[in-house]
Amino acid sequence: MCALGGGVPATRAHIAKADAAARALKKPTPIASDPVDSLKFGTPEPQPGGVKREYWLQAESFIWDPVPTGRDEWMKMPVPSKRKFRAFGYRLYDEGYAKPLGPVQMGGPALTGEVGDTIVVHMRNGDEHFNQAVTFHPHGVRYTPDYDGSYLGKFTRAGGFIAPGEEFTYTFECTPDSVGVWPYHDHGPNHVVNIARGLFGSVIVREKGAKAPDVEEVLVLHQLPPQVTGVPRVLQCINGRAFAGNTPTIRAKVGQDVAIHVIGGDSMFHTFHVHGHRWQVGHRNEDCPTVGPNEVITARWNEDNPGRWLYHCHVFTHQDAGMAGWLLVNP
Amino acid sequence: MCALGGGVPATRAHIAKADAAARALKKPTPIASDPVDSLKFGTPEPQPGGVKREYWLQAESFIWDPVPTGRDEWMKMPVPSKRKFRAFGYRLYDEGYAKPLGPVQMGGPALTGEVGDTIVVHMRNGDEHFNQAVTFHPHGVRYTPDYDGSYLGKFTRAGGFIAPGEEFTYTFECTPDSVGVWPYHDHGPNHVVNIARGLFGSVIVREKGAKAPDVEEVLVLHQLPPQVTGVPRVLQCINGRAFAGNTPTIRAKVGQDVAIHVIGGDSMFHTFHVHGHRWQVGHRNEDCPTVGPNEVITARWNEDNPGRWLYHCHVFTHQDAGMAGWLLVNP
Amino acid sequence: MCALGGGVPATRAHIAKADAAARALKKPTPIASDPVDSLKFGTPEPQPGGVKREYWLQAESFIWDPVPTGRDEWMKMPVPSKRKFRAFGYRLYDEGYAKPLGPVQMGGPALTGEVGDTIVVHMRNGDEHFNQAVTFHPHGVRYTPDYDGSYLGKFTRAGGFIAPGEEFTYTFECTPDSVGVWPYHDHGPNHVVNIARGLFGSVIVREKGAKAPDVEEVLVLHQLPPQVTGVPRVLQCINGRAFAGNTPTIRAKVGQDVAIHVIGGDSMFHTFHVHGHRWQVGHRNEDCPTVGPNEVITARWNEDNPGRWLYHCHVFTHQDAGMAGWLLVNP
Numbered sequence: 001m002c003a004l005g006g007g008v009p010a011t012r013a014h015i016a017k018a019d020a021a022a023r024a025l026k027k028p029t030p031i032a033s034d035p036v037d038s039l040k041f042g043t044p045e046p047q048p049g050g051v052k053r054e055y056w057l058q059a060e061s062f063i064w065d066p067v068p069t070g071r072d073e074w075m076k077m078p079v080p081s082k083r084k085f086r087a088f089g090y091r092l093y094d095e096g097y098a099k100p101l102g103p104v105q106m107g108g109p110a111l112t113g114e115v116g117d118t119i120v121v122h123m124r125n126g127d128e129h130f131n132q133a134v135t136f137h138p139h140g141v142r143y144t145p146d147y148d149g150s151y152l153g154k155f156t157r158a159g160g161f162i163a164p165g166e167e168f169t170y171t172f173e174c175t176p177d178s179v180g181v182w183p184y185h186d187h188g189p190n191h192v193v194n195i196a197r198g199l200f201g202s203v204i205v206r207e208k209g210a211k212a213p214d215v216e217e218v219l220v221l222h223q224l225p226p227q228v229t230g231v232p233r234v235l236q237c238i239n240g241r242a243f244a245g246n247t248p249t250i251r252a253k254v255g256q257d258v259a260i261h262v263i264g265g266d267s268m269f270h271t272f273h274v275h276g277h278r279w280q281v282g283h284r285n286e287d288c289p290t291v292g293p294n295e296v297i298t299a300r301w302n303e304d305n306p307g308r309w310l311y312h313c314h315v316f317t318h319q320d321a322g323m324a325g326w327l328l329v330n331p
Numbered sequence: 332m333c334a335l336g337g338g339v340p341a342t343r344a345h346i347a348k349a350d351a352a353a354r355a356l357k358k359p360t361p362i363a364s365d366p367v368d369s370l371k372f373g374t375p376e377p378q379p380g381g382v383k384r385e386y387w388l389q390a391e392s393f394i395w396d397p398v399p400t401g402r403d404e405w406m407k408m409p410v411p412s413k414r415k416f417r418a419f420g421y422r423l424y425d426e427g428y429a430k431p432l433g434p435v436q437m438g439g440p441a442l443t444g445e446v447g448d449t450i451v452v453h454m455r456n457g458d459e460h461f462n463q464a465v466t467f468h469p470h471g472v473r474y475t476p477d478y479d480g481s482y483l484g485k486f487t488r489a490g491g492f493i494a495p496g497e498e499f500t501y502t503f504e505c506t507p508d509s510v511g512v513w514p515y516h517d518h519g520p521n522h523v524v525n526i527a528r529g530l531f532g533s534v535i536v537r538e539k540g541a542k543a544p545d546v547e548e549v550l551v552l553h554q555l556p557p558q559v560t561g562v563p564r565v566l567q568c569i570n571g572r573a574f575a576g577n578t579p580t581i582r583a584k585v586g587q588d589v590a591i592h593v594i595g596g597d598s599m600f601h602t603f604h605v606h607g608h609r610w611q612v613g614h615r616n617e618d619c620p621t622v623g624p625n626e627v628i629t630a631r632w633n634e635d636n637p638g639r640w641l642y643h644c645h646v647f648t649h650q651d652a653g654m655a656g657w658l659l660v661n662p
Numbered sequence: 663m664c665a666l667g668g669g670v671p672a673t674r675a676h677i678a679k680a681d682a683a684a685r686a687l688k689k690p691t692p693i694a695s696d697p698v699d700s701l702k703f704g705t706p707e708p709q710p711g712g713v714k715r716e717y718w719l720q721a722e723s724f725i726w727d728p729v730p731t732g733r734d735e736w737m738k739m740p741v742p743s744k745r746k747f748r749a750f751g752y753r754l755y756d757e758g759y760a761k762p763l764g765p766v767q768m769g770g771p772a773l774t775g776e777v778g779d780t781i782v783v784h785m786r787n788g789d790e791h792f793n794q795a796v797t798f799h800p801h802g803v804r805y806t807p808d809y810d811g812s813y814l815g816k817f818t819r820a821g822g823f824i825a826p827g828e829e830f831t832y833t834f835e836c837t838p839d840s841v842g843v844w845p846y847h848d849h850g851p852n853h854v855v856n857i858a859r860g861l862f863g864s865v866i867v868r869e870k871g872a873k874a875p876d877v878e879e880v881l882v883l884h885q886l887p888p889q890v891t892g893v894p895r896v897l898q899c900i901n902g903r904a905f906a907g908n909t910p911t912i913r914a915k916v917g918q919d920v921a922i923h924v925i926g927g928d929s930m931f932h933t934f935h936v937h938g939h940r941w942q943v944g945h946r947n948e949d950c951p952t953v954g955p956n957e958v959i960t961a962r963w964n965e966d967n968p969g970r971w972l973y974h975c976h977v978f979t980h981q982d983a984g985m986a987g988w989l990l991v992n993p
Contacts, residue, residue: 007978036970036990076484145969153738180947192978267978271623285511290623292933292952293976307476308367314624316338316523316598328367407815602954613944616842621954638807639698645956647669647854647929659698
């Protein structure tokens with residue numbers, strides 16, 4: 001599998017080949033080559049006082065415009081119109097897939113839990129277009145190998161291969177060292193391509209009874225490379241959108257507890273800068289930390305600075321290709 | 332705006348186009364599309380016990396040789412002589428621009444303040460060559476949107492567009508969470524190119540009454556790409572200079588409190604290594620931390636190791652193209 | 663010295679030229695251009711209660727297969743067979759080079775010490791193939807300029823140039839701020855190429871009397887670029903091996919104290935992710951930290967999760983080209 005140009009296969013032809021290989025792949029029959037491969041695991045229950053938090057997700061493909069306004073509001077410039085492509089997303093549904101809870105989009109919902117809870121994810125592969133196995137692999141929470149959600153060749157466990165039309169239920173535990181914000185993403189046989197198409201999201205785990213911040217936003221920084229989208233230019237996105245006015249516009253009020261969690265969603269390294277703000281991390285103040293692939297940083301402050309502020313990745317190539325947005329603070 | 336090859340537009344032609352667009356741009360008339368755009372702000376005063384620290388800076392262009400000795404003193408090799416180009420710098424002047432305080436150079440002066448102070452920057456765009464609007468945008472200190480120093484298209488505020496020949500006065504506050512070392516740089520309509528030309532510097536904010544280290548150096552790591560300089564090779568610089576003997580030679584004595592602040596000044600990621608030294612950051616010891624674009628790390632130690640030492644970025648491509656220098660420690 | 667394509671000279675021809683230049687280079691006669699260049703240094707002794715830990719290393723070249731199984735066990739795929747090349751390694755010997763302690767391999771032995779100890783490294787350049795000067799340069803421990811192990815042009819000290827057939831003895835001190843895990847590597851006149859060939863390893867310094875973790879592994883992440891190996895593809899390696907089943911398979915048992923130290927061994931930035939595990943660093947939990955060139959991160963946990971787990975760099979280009987392995991945990 002070649003891998004040049006943004007961390008994914010280098011050309012449209014390579015992507016097509018990766019897709020064809022994934023479509024042809026059958027669910028592997030597990031082979032035990034080591035005693036650990038024969039271990040059996042149960043399904044964990046919440047700790048005393050904890051609850052089970054249940055989510056219904058469906059992997060769906062859809063047509064997506066990463067720049068719906070057609071404009072970069074920061075630089076006051078139009079963005080060329082050829083931008084739509086077929087994306088892939090985790091869509092949130094009501095109990096038992098009764099009805100979707102909102103539109104399908106790049107970047108799945110933020111799943112939340114508290115220490116002692118279990119997070120139960122029903123995951124259905126509802127895509128007929130890409131027609132290949134996908135999975136759900138979270139960071140940060142605890143899981144047994146059955147719920148790892150990773151294709152592992154001949155060592156693949158139950159949740160590591162959800163074929164089109166199939167459904168699987170994962171159970172994850174929120175342990176004390178799960179406190180934080182984490183990415184989740186596809187980890188099936190073609191996950192590098194399918195993550196680039198949009199199969200990613202976030203998990204937020206808090207201490208038991210902890211108050212959520214007044215304003216809380218998860219920003220996944222990721223590029224849309226031409227070989228994935230067919231769009232002639234690289235778009236540098238936040239949650240599937242590029243350029244201020246399209247990326248999330250965050251709103252806060254003076255006095256609020258504001259938390260922005262930033263996740264590296266591709267193979268690039270980024271930094272995260274917010275104008276007019278800085279925050280303390282451990283022993284030091286910062287306003288532009290590095291965030292690597294699937295790493296997470298949190299910028300959290302008590303809001304005290306009203307106005308219109310820019311936030312952006314400080315890698316200029318990323319910033320200039322769309323990785324920027326607005327923070328609007330009311331007095 | 333394309334952006335390949337070092338985080339700036341990819342070719343000389345693209346740079347010429349970006350320059351032409353910036354020269355043609357008129358100061359935007361602000362438009363309020365949200366209530367926050369209509370907010371009015373005053374100019375902050377120092378806190379009780381604090382002082383106003385005033386600086387006069389002028390943006391000037393000038394001819395610059397990044398390797399004045401013509402040699403790499405580490406590898407004992409000559410550096411090809413075609414190296415001069417037109418750079419851009421923030422030059423420090425006496426009160427009221429009476430006279431320049433030293434020569435113009437890449438990397439503006441380190442501005443300093445203590446918690447409770449205001450830092451007032453008079454900024455004059457004195458360049459007739461590039462002939463385009465520039466600004467002054469600091470990290471770390473507090474400012475209102477008027478003093479953000481960022482071009483924001485139709486949302487541009489007072490300090491976000493200083494046309495050639497114009498002057499603007501910014502006021503910044505040193506708050507408790509401003510303690511640290513921070514970059515400042517142009518954030519005008521063509522800032523990606525103009526930062527690469529040299530429009531950057533540093534701000535140091537200390538606790539009230541804190542003693543400065545005995546030896547304190549700010550090193551900005553940044554490349555000079557051929558499409559910006561016209562020089563046929565990439566030079567990997569520290570404060571505008573490449574190769575040991577040209578980059579800052581830092582001098583210390585055993586027993587001194589030494590602090591080196593390292594700022595990522597381009598779109599690349601770097602690490603910073605000093606031979607013969609290591610330092611504690613939080614709970615761990617390190618001698619080669621990562622520093623991303625506009626991120627800052629501080630290496631601080633009590634000097635105990637006399638001799639000639641190399642410091643360098645540990646990315647070999649950067650080290651070999653000039654990002655290295657000497658630390659000379661006397662007994 | 664050009665430097666494109668993986669942090670080393672860009673083509674086979676450039677590498678050949680760098681090799682030829684290194685072979686032709688004579689040991690420099692030191693010149694004092696500053697008083698520090700005339701300083702004389704003794705050889706440090708262990709602190710009271712400390713010991714001298716002595717190692718005999720020889721730099722040797724050898725033929726190496728980075729994928730001895732010929733397969734990627736994760737993705738259940740064959741790896742093309744043209745993979746062998748001439749590598750360079752630090753091989754550990756018995757006292758006085760009586761006999762080698764194990765086979766020669768990419769990635770030298772982990773040298774260990776405690777605070778107060780000295781680590782003495784006898785280093786012999788035993789290579790007749792590459793036929794050029796090499797050195798031994800450690801991070802983290804304390805050394806005088808004589809034991810810096812760095813070629814510095816006309817400022818080169820005793821240990822900075824070990825010609826083929828020569829031997830040099832370095833003495834390093836384990837100071838309180840040496841506690842941690844650190845890389846060592848060649849820092850001779852052609853070190854960028856020779857590190858890429860395998861001249862690297864690790865040093866572990868513990869507090870006096872500190873218990874070692876039950877399971878401790880050092881993983882150096884580094885690429886093997888085609889221009890160095892002659893192999894037609896980039897291999898992304900861990901300790902000289904690529905693809906799960908070839909890279910280190912780490913084994914642990916529930917209840918054990920597990921520490922994995924990860925070192926960036928090339929010019930790339932990486933992140934390190936372990937499935938089913940997370941760990942605390944300072945104030946936060948993480949499972950995918952950034953690790954830059956010659957930076958070190960430690961993932962340490964109390965083992966509680968049996969099964970077969972994947973560990974990998976989360977940069978997809980690296981992961982897909984071999985930078986992944988197994989962690990097998992028994993109940």
